[in-house]
Amino acid sequence: MTEDDEALRRTRANFDETIQSEELCLDQEHLAEKAIQQDYHMPDVLTVGVQTDSDSFQDVLVKIERPTYPKPFLGGFKNRITGVEFHNAGSQTVPKKRPDKGIQLFCRSPQTVFEKNKPQQTKNTTSTQMTKPGLYVSNRTDKLISPGKYLTAEEYHKRRLEAVIVLQKYFRRWYAINVVQNLREEKRIRLEWEAQEELRKKKEKEEKLRREQERRLNPKTKEDFELLYHALQLWRQKETERINRTLTGAERKAAFCGLLEQETQLIASIGKHKLNADEENQQKAILRFLDKCAQPKRWKAYDGKITQMDTQYTLRARELLEIYRSISMNDIPKDERIDVLLTLRHTVKEHECKLTQEIVELIDREVDLMSRDMKECNLEGLRKRICTLFLQYIKTPKFNPEIARILKVPPDPLKLYKNVHFCHSCENYLTSTEFPIPTNSHTTGRCHLWCKPANEAQRREAFLEYKLILKNLRKSEADYQDDAKIAFLVQQQDLKYMIEKIWGCQSALSACSDLYDMVMVRWDKQHEWSPWNTILLTKDEADAHLKLCNLQEAYASAFIHRIKSKHIQAKNYFAQIPAMRSFLHRSDNQAKANEFLIVTPISTGTKP
The missing domain is CATH 1.20.120 (Four Helix Bundle (Hemerythrin (Met), subunit A))
Structure with missing residues (x-):
């Protein structure tokens, strides 16, 4: 018999024993119903006999663990005939514990809001102390507040507007000061730049004069001697004009004889310089020739x-x-x-x-x-x-x-018959590269070797300025990379005719006549350069011209008409050259297409 408040551990039962209890009840009907409802419960410990040898057995105690949660179904199979279900071994064992990651995890319940009402009394009791009989309270720290003048909405907004005006006044003053300071700074920078540009141009001019003086005192190249002979021709023309203007009769003839003698002495001194320069240049030319032969093979990957x-x-x-x-x-x-x-x-x-x-x-x-x-x-x-x-x-x-x-002379004699022409002046057979062939020429004419002494003896012209202009033109056209061809077909003689006859050897804008500072650029940079799409300007003017987007807005109509008339003169001259006709017709067709171009909407086949 056990009491109602007695625990199981007080019965002093062992761990490996099975305790079976019986319940006695006075109510027989209730006991019968409960006996019927009573089911079999597996004990906590089972004794299992395990065979250890052929004729020996050992009893093993198996503890039954009763989990508080239903076991999950982890797979298995069912016998369709008997209906018995067989679970996998994982459902019969203790589930694995998750490894501790060292991070405190929370469930959903402590994160749920929990509200409660609880009255609480503050520690410090607050009150207002007043002077009363038997108690004095000091009023030294008190403030006396008196009501002010009533402010209407109109007066309030008026005061706000006045304050805003004052703020705007000071802000505009500050902004105007900044604008003026920025303008002064830009003006200072502009003046410094103009001073630097003026100084640079002055230095370039001095350097140019120094080079000219050096080239005349110590001529070495063919261009240097061209400048010398050109300067000699200009001096001779000036002296001739002076003699014709001031002297007559026998004095004039004597002055011409003296001029001829001076010219002969100057030509002789130039010839001595030329012999020395030829000897020095010959050795340099030989070394350049041999160095070109010794260069390794090169190709671009x-x-x-x-x-x-x-x-x-x-x-x-x-x-x-x-x-x-x-x-x-x-x-x-x-x-x-x-x-x-x-x-x-x-x-x-x-x-x-x-x-x-x-x-x-x-x-x-x-x-x-x-x-x-x-x-x-x-x-x-x-x-x-x-x-x-x-x-x-x-x-x-x-x-x-x-x-x-x-x-220059190939070892194979059969190659001598290709691109070889006869010069009627020096009576030699030379390659085509030895002849100056202008665009409007139909024959080879004289070779370079004969044109050079002919120029020194008769005309004494200097072509260095035109060579520089043509070189700069071809370089600028190559930088566009739009497959321009006309600039590479035009020769030095053609460019000389354009500059002298059409453009008058001066800039179209400033009328500057210094050809060393001149360049030829495109009039309309959207189309390739041609004699009918060009303008002669200084270098600074050309840089500004190429930055323009709309020529009609940038230039006056009279100036544009004057440039177009020069283009028409160039067209009439180069239209006689067969090599230029194809480019001329192509430009005319393009101009007509641009003139009669009409933009029309594309019909979609639906009516509004």
Whole structure:
């Protein structure tokens, strides 16, 4: 018998024992119903016999765990005949615990709002203390507030408006001060820029005059001598005009004789300078020629990089260039000179011919004379002869195969019949590159070698300004990258005619006549350059002109009409040239298309 308040642990039952209790009830009917409803309950501990050997058994205690939650169905199968369900082993074991991640997790219940009402009394009781009989309260810190004047809505908005006006006044003053300061700063920067530009132009002009003076005192190139002869012609014309204006009779003839004598002396001095310059330029031209032959092969890859490759022929040409540069040097020690000559002797001995034998003989002769302490001045002729013969050796394609691709006279005689013309002035057969062929020419005419002395003897014109203008024109057209062709067909003589006859050798805007500061640019930059789409301006004016978007708004109608008339003159002149007719017709068709272009809406086939 157990009491109602007695616990199970007081019965002193062991863990491995099964306790079975019986219930006695006085109410027989209720006991019978409960006996019927009573089901079988599995005990907490079961004793299972496990066979450990063939004839031995061992009892094992199995503890039954009763979870408080229903087991989830984790899969299994069912026998369709008997209806018995078989679950997977996972449903029969203890579920795995989630690993502790070190993060405090909360469920939904503590995050739910929980409201409660609870009265609470403050710790400090507040009250107002007043003076009363038996208590004095000081009024030193009290403030006396008296009612002010009543402010209507109109008066309030009026005060706000006045305050806003004051703020706007000060703001506009501050803004005006900033605007004025910015204008002053821009003016200062503009004046500094103009001063710098003026100083730059002044320096460029001084540098240009200095170069001109240097070129006249020490002429070296063909353009320098053209300037000298042109200056001589201008001086002669001025002197002739002065003599004709001031002198008559015998005095005039005597003055012309003196002028002729002075001109002859100046021509002779120019000729001496020319001989010295030709000798110096000849050596430089030879070295440039040999250096061009010794350059490696180059080609551009797909990624834009330049690849260089040396062949056995370029290496051979470079070796011969170094030897020639060494033997043409002066003022080198005797030992080094002998080493260079021996190297040259060993190089030319690789080929046996009359030329190499003569070079070897001259080398032996110089070495013998140097061993006898011969003076350097007496060996100049011999050394020059060795250099000349060795240069002839280098220019032979048999000894230097790389030289064949840059020789003016090809080794194959059959190639001489291609692009070869006869010059009736010097009576020589020359290639087409040796003739100045203008666009309107139908024959080859005279070659460069004959035009040069003819110009020096008769006209004495300087073409340096036109060469610079043509060079700048072609460079600017190449920068557009729109497949422009006309600028590369026009020659120097054509450009000279346009500048002198059509544009009058002056800028279309400022009438500046300094051709060194002139450029030819497109009149309408949307179309390629042509004699009927060009304008002659200074460099600064050209930069400003190319920035314009609308020519009709930028220039006056009279100026545009004047430019169009010059374009018509150029069209009439170049229309006689067969090479220009196709470009002229194409530009006319394009102009007509632009003139009669009508924009019409496209019909969609539906009516409104």
